[in-house]
Every structure is written in structure tokens, then in C-alpha cells.
Amino acid sequence: MNLANKITLARIFLVPVVMVFLLLKFDLGQFRLGEGVITITEMIATLVFILAAVTDGLDGYIARKRKLVTNLGKFLDPLADKLLISAALISLVEMQRLDAWIAIVIISREFSVTGLRLVAAAEGKVIAASALGKLKTIVQIIAIAALMLNNFPFSSISFPFSQIFIWLAVIITILSGVDYFLKNKNVIRFSKSR
Template sequence: MNLANRITLARIFLVPIIMFFLLVNVKFPHIRIEQFSITYNQIIAALIFIVAASTDSLDGYIARKRKLVSNLGKLLDPLADKLLVSAVLVSLVEMGKVGAWIAIVIISREFAVTGLRQIALLEGHVIAASKWGKWKTATQITAIIALLINNFPFAFINFRFDIVASWVAAIITIYSGLDYFMKNKHVINFNEQKQ
């Protein structure tokens, strides 16, 4: 197994660690400053999430630079991304920090685009990541970090950046999903006969 795939696997293994710090009922102390409060376990989870999210670019860069692109990497990389984002979103819903509908929209889009890519592969096409797909990832990560750190530092000026970022992520997620389907509708053959 090459270095890029090991980094991708490390991202997958970080998912349950993040969830542990978010969901396991351990009495971690709080940091309180005026109207802002956060637990140490949230800070730890946020830091691990940032490290895990940053490995997405790192493994791809290493794979391309060292010519280590493999079929295993093509499978693991998007799987790791979806596991990371989905697990943290579900945890944030459980914690009451984000609406379930936002998590459902984001996770549903990931399943839909993955399905489209699988159909394309069966037809001999490869659907590359689009600029809207990259924007989707960036806005989702920004929103998740803002939610994990309890809207710091915007809490001090009573601006709900975490909520705004969540809405922006949901809107761009929907748009990027529609963009993938509109640009690749030729891949889906609705008139195909069952055998």
C-alpha cells in the first residue's frame, strides 16, 4: 500500500475518534468567556477534523506528484471524504447544533453523485470533480468547523456565522449536485430495456 493510500486510510480511522470526542458522555471541562462557551472535547474534535480534512488535499497531491494514483486510492479517497463529513454531520445533528434537513441534503447529494459516477464508470466514462464540487467541499468543511467550535469568534459579536455557513453549504451542495447531473445526463439511459 502506497503513502497516499495510507494517508487516506488514516482519514477514515480518524472518523470514530472525532465521534468519540463529540458524542461520548465524558465530563470535559468548559472554557467560558462572556457569552461564549466550549468544551475541551469539542476543541479536540475540531482539531482532529481539521487535520483529517486537510489530508484530503495531501493524499491527492502525493498520489499525483509521485505517480501513485491507484484504483484503491480512487475508491478510498471519495469514501473517506463522505465518511468524514457524514459522520460529523450526524454527530452535530445529535448534539442539536445543525438541522437534520441540512445533514440529509448533504448526505443525499453524496449518495446521488456517487451513484451517477458508478453508472458513468459502467458506461466507460469518468466524471471528474467540478469547480462546484470543490466549492461544495470547502463550504461544508467551513460550516462544520464553525459548528464544532461553537461559532468562535463570531459569538462575541452575536453573528451566527455557523448558521449562515450551514445554509451556504446546503445551497452549494444542492447546486453542485444538480450541476453534475445536468452536465452528465447523457450517461443515464432512461429508455434502457430490462432483460
């Protein structure tokens, strides 16, 4: 197994670590800033989440630069991304920091586009990530991290940073999903005709 695939696997193994620190209540203390409060476990979960999210770009870069692109990597990379984002969103719903419908919209888009890519791959075509898709990923990561931190430190000044970013994430997620399907409608048409 090459280095890029090992990094992708590490991202998958970090998913339960995020969930443990986010959902299990360890009393490791908390930070206060005015009215804002965050537990140390939430901070650890957020740092691990960000670390895992950063490895997404790293494994792809290494695979392309060193010519280590493999079928296993093509399968594991999107799987790791979906697991990380889905687990974080579902955990936030459990913690009552996120409405379930928002998680459903984002997760549905993720799996729909993955399905489109699988159909294209079966036809020998590759659907590359678009600029809007990359922006979507960045905004989702920021929004999820802000929700994990319970809007800290912005809660101390009553600024709804996490809510603004989660709404932005929903809008960009929907737009990028529509964009992928409109730009690749020929893949669906060609697939139906066979």
C-alpha cells in the same frame, strides 16, 4: 499499500476519533469568551476533523504527483470523504446543533453524485471534481467546523457565523449536485440504453 492510500486510510480511522471527542462527554474543561463557551473536547474534535479534511487534498496530490493512482485509492478516497462528512453531520444532529433535514440533503447529494460517478466509471468515463464541487467541500468543512465549535468565538458577539455557513453549504451542495447531473446526463441516458 502506497503513501496516498495510507493517508486515505488514516482519514477513515480519524472519523471515530472525531465522534468520540464530539459525542462522549469528557470533562477536560472549557474556554469562555464573553457569552461564548466551548469545551476542550469540542475543540479537539474540530481540530481532528480539520486535519482529516486536509488529508483529502493531500492524498490526491501525492497520488497524482508520484503516479500512485490505484483502483483501491479511487474506491477509498470518496468513501473516506463521505464517511467523514456524514459522521460529522449526524453527530451534529445528535447534539441538536443541526436540523436533520439539512444533514439529509447534504448526505443525499454526496451519495447521489458518488452513484453518478460509479455509473460513469462502469462506462469507462471519469467525472472529475468541478470548481463548484470543490467550493462545496470547502464551505461544508467550514460550516461543520463552526457548528462543532458551537459558533465559537462568534457567539460572544452574537454573530450567527455557523448558521450563515451551513445555509451557504446547503445552497452550494444542491447547486453542485444539480450541476453534476446536468453536465453528465449523457452518462445516465447511455447507461439506460444498454
